[in-house]
Amino acid sequence: MKDLKHLYTFEQLLESANNPLVRQAVEDGQLALGYTCYHMPEVLLNLPGCFSVRLRAPLTGSMDIAGYYMANFICDYAKSLLERGIEGGYNFLSAIMGTETCSEMNRTLEHFEIMKLVPNEKFFVSFLDMPFKVTENTVRHYVDQLKVKVLNPLHEVYGVDVSEDAMRKAVELHNEVCRLITEIGQYRKEENPRITGYEFHILNLVSYTCPKALILPMLRETAEELKTRKPDAKKNWRVKIAVVGSEIDDPGFTKLVEDTGALIVVDRFCFGSKPGREVIELPEGMPVLEAIARHYLTTSQCPRYMSKEKVHERHQTVYDLVKDYHAQGVLYEQLKFCEFWGYERALASYVITHDYGIPSVAIDRQNATGSSGQLRTRVQAFIESLEIKQIQAEKGVR
Amino acid sequence: MKLPNPKQIPEFFRHINDYTYRFNPKTGNFRYREFRGLKDDVYNFYMWLKVWKDMALLVAKGPLNIVKALFRYQWFATYLSYPAFVDRATLGMRGNQLRMARLQYDRIVKKATQFLYDSFSADENFHPGNKKAKKIVLFDELIPCEIMAGFPNLIGIPAQTMPIFLTSILDQNIVPPYLDASENFGIPADVCPLPSAETGCALRDDYPKIGCCIISCNMPCDGSVMTSAFQERYFKLPSHPYGVPIRYTEEEVQPYAVEEMKELIKFIEDVSGETFNWDTFLSAMEVYNQETRYELAKWEVNRTPYPQMTGETFWIYRMFFYHLSGGMDKNFLKTDKKVNEIMMRGYQAKAPCVKEMRHRCVEWSCPANFYPDFSIWAQECWGIYVVAAMETLISDVIIDTSSHENALRDLALTYQRCTMRKHTKGGYRNVLNELWTVCEQYNCDFVLMYDQISCKGMDGLSPSSTSRPTSGTSGCSGWPRICWIPERSPSGRCASR
Numbered sequence: 001m002k003d004l005k006h007l008y009t010f011e012q013l014l015e016s017a018n019n020p021l022v023r024q025a026v027e028d029g030q031l032a033l034g035y036t037c038y039h040m041p042e043v044l045l046n047l048p049g050c051f052s053v054r055l056r057a058p059l060t061g062s063m064d065i066a067g068y069y070m071a072n073f074i075c076d077y078a079k080s081l082l083e084r085g086i087e088g089g090y091n092f093l094s095a096i097m098g099t100e101t102c103s104e105m106n107r108t109l110e111h112f113e114i115m116k117l118v119p120n121e122k123f124f125v126s127f128l129d130m131p132f133k134v135t136e137n138t139v140r141h142y143v144d145q146l147k148v149k150v151l152n153p154l155h156e157v158y159g160v161d162v163s164e165d166a167m168r169k170a171v172e173l174h175n176e177v178c179r180l181i182t183e184i185g186q187y188r189k190e191e192n193p194r195i196t197g198y199e200f201h202i203l204n205l206v207s208y209t210c211p212k213a214l215i216l217p218m219l220r221e222t223a224e225e226l227k228t229r230k231p232d233a234k235k236n237w238r239v240k241i242a243v244v245g246s247e248i249d250d251p252g253f254t255k256l257v258e259d260t261g262a263l264i265v266v267d268r269f270c271f272g273s274k275p276g277r278e279v280i281e282l283p284e285g286m287p288v289l290e291a292i293a294r295h296y297l298t299t300s301q302c303p304r305y306m307s308k309e310k311v312h313e314r315h316q317t318v319y320d321l322v323k324d325y326h327a328q329g330v331l332y333e334q335l336k337f338c339e340f341w342g343y344e345r346a347l348a349s350y351v352i353t354h355d356y357g358i359p360s361v362a363i364d365r366q367n368a369t370g371s372s373g374q375l376r377t378r379v380q381a382f383i384e385s386l387e388i389k390q391i392q393a394e395k396g397v398r
Numbered sequence: 399m400k401l402p403n404p405k406q407i408p409e410f411f412r413h414i415n416d417y418t419y420r421f422n423p424k425t426g427n428f429r430y431r432e433f434r435g436l437k438d439d440v441y442n443f444y445m446w447l448k449v450w451k452d453m454a455l456l457v458a459k460g461p462l463n464i465v466k467a468l469f470r471y472q473w474f475a476t477y478l479s480y481p482a483f484v485d486r487a488t489l490g491m492r493g494n495q496l497r498m499a500r501l502q503y504d505r506i507v508k509k510a511t512q513f514l515y516d517s518f519s520a521d522e523n524f525h526p527g528n529k530k531a532k533k534i535v536l537f538d539e540l541i542p543c544e545i546m547a548g549f550p551n552l553i554g555i556p557a558q559t560m561p562i563f564l565t566s567i568l569d570q571n572i573v574p575p576y577l578d579a580s581e582n583f584g585i586p587a588d589v590c591p592l593p594s595a596e597t598g599c600a601l602r603d604d605y606p607k608i609g610c611c612i613i614s615c616n617m618p619c620d621g622s623v624m625t626s627a628f629q630e631r632y633f634k635l636p637s638h639p640y641g642v643p644i645r646y647t648e649e650e651v652q653p654y655a656v657e658e659m660k661e662l663i664k665f666i667e668d669v670s671g672e673t674f675n676w677d678t679f680l681s682a683m684e685v686y687n688q689e690t691r692y693e694l695a696k697w698e699v700n701r702t703p704y705p706q707m708t709g710e711t712f713w714i715y716r717m718f719f720y721h722l723s724g725g726m727d728k729n730f731l732k733t734d735k736k737v738n739e740i741m742m743r744g745y746q747a748k749a750p751c752v753k754e755m756r757h758r759c760v761e762w763s764c765p766a767n768f769y770p771d772f773s774i775w776a777q778e779c780w781g782i783y784v785v786a787a788m789e790t791l792i793s794d795v796i797i798d799t800s801s802h803e804n805a806l807r808d809l810a811l812t813y814q815r816c817t818m819r820k821h822t823k824g825g826y827r828n829v830l831n832e833l834w835t836v837c838e839q840y841n842c843d844f845v846l847m848y849d850q851i852s853c854k855g856m857d858g859l860s861p862s863s864t865s866r867p868t869s870g871t872s873g874c875s876g877w878p879r880i881c882w883i884p885e886r887s888p889s890g891r892c893a894s895r
Binding site: 069070071072073074078100102103104106107108110114127129130131132133135137138140141145148230303305306308311325327334336337339340342343344345346347349353364 | 519565580583585586588590597606614616619620621623624625626627628630631639641644645648650651653654657658661700714822823825826849851852854855856858859860861
């Protein structure tokens, strides 16, 4: 396929958290608000005068300094953020909007507070108390938390407009990005998709890490370009798979998997688009903040939700995505030392294989995986097993 | 023959009683029992017999159940080692300290045998379709039982306490088979072994089949949250996830906490058909308050130059009465009263619980279940006396019983300050700043800092905890020495004793 016009630019933008678009927005006087978790509504960090930056620490090598402050059993993502923070890589931030969702990330963000890592007098870190299920009580609680931990401090410290109108504007901008990414994502359902998993991952990542208003023109252009893009006549993939699991902000992982012959058609992981790029509906008569809270609580597929319905929903969602996108198998991945996904990948891969009849493989991985030979071998083996199943199915062999 | 100098006889007894002299490192056993003096030995022997009496009574009440359980549940045989565990936990103790410890362990065995009796007599593996099973509400072990005081016709049983938690304290070799089961299933070996072992117990079908419903909860940590999905899948019972605020020291989360409690009550009412009885609940909370006051008295005494209770007895008993008594079992109150009398007698006489206390110590973070008598070792061999432990210093809320709303509000507060919450959730101040405050309050110059290598809450703070308190936090007089102890709570396989 012909390369996407902006792909190289997007790749360059992902090489640094403080990328040129972020710098441009900060120079324009906008507030950069860092966050790390889906439960911190991205849309609220894009109120007028602010923009959200989902924190990444690309190209991290040694994590020796973070290793001094956090033990070895902490996930690389959390440690690499601390390492980068200590290096001064997030000095452009005006605040970090945290959630106490997983202990590891919580401790990382606490270090920003304890060690005063960002040299900005007004800089603050705030932590949401996130519920573990979806009920009317938890929605109320979430709304209260968003007011107390997000809107009030932004208004009090930086004078950000947190009115209903301002939130509506933020939702409009957010929804436009979501519509574009969803539209692009629809191509992955095609028999021979016109976009690879790697390309989609890149597009989706820039939508999380760059100021929305600045990245939108390029995303629009890319969506237009894709309308007429022709896939290669000969398929350059062997099987389609869904990737499900914990945080992946390293496009190198997607590249590694696709280099082995798979095509990733579903990204059901943190920093993915399922969930992440659904349009936020604002029902008439419902306060905007409540609508936002309900959206994030109900769409979240995080394994920390404990109720039986949510556990079942997670499995069913993967099954539905596999069917919608014609995936042949599921790759459950877990960032090494992620407590939530450690359990979830074990149980979910069992359920999806034994209860739903979809082949799966469960792997754990480091944050930066580009050159992992072991991982490559495991994925190759999985792809071969899917191919064998496909051949057997075609021959009618059980 | 030359007679020994009478002045040397006490020194001789001290020498042969010495922990390190009696201990044989090759076999891991003591060569012989220590001699505590006639009075203490007689008392100790009497209490040892009482433990066996309680265990024999359990067998006598349902011999067939016990035999079946011995063959059905691998963990159950561990309870035969309870007397030996108490022996280890009371090493070196004399006089008041021995009596207080023994009384508390005696109460624990009585409650434990009651739970075992209820579990096996209602176990559908042994008695399919029995009615008692439907009178039981299974709780996650981290949910205190107080709420069950409002359901006097139902029995609340913490699902994992008897199979995993208590057994892991008694025997360091009981958890690995369950860990193997969960790791064979695909759960990583780096997660906290306590919830992992609980998952393994479900995977190995080793829980008694009891209950009309199961209440899971998000306490204390991420691992505990995740094990609930496995257990719910195993028990196949109606379930309710009880949510406890994470940022529990913040005022804004309290209305949510109270509402969660109301939802919990409603769920139990709906499933069991019982109605919440406010009278029995409030009266149990009065008992609970009295128990809490006795506990606070222990804290107060241990802050003085004459602490009366040291070692792990302090936290083990605290966890047990806190979680299992819930104000419903008045026998705990009797024990507390007796212990309080002995303690106050010693304190008023300004009698030190030991002759020489080289260091006053705080035990912080979660202790190693596989080696609970570590603090006894530290005491006997190094003169490091634990006068405060994190798991002891859990909720100190006195429940206001003047109205239903107030009682629920305070109970919700109590639940939020549950076991293992300080170091896992709610922010670093709960684990760090509070440590400095405790050091100051208890005048401690030493901290035994358990470094549970798989605990993500502590992993995220490790060395920064040793930094000096920042300005504005409570500092202690003189900087306490912090000794980091790597461990992996219920599993002794990765970090040995």
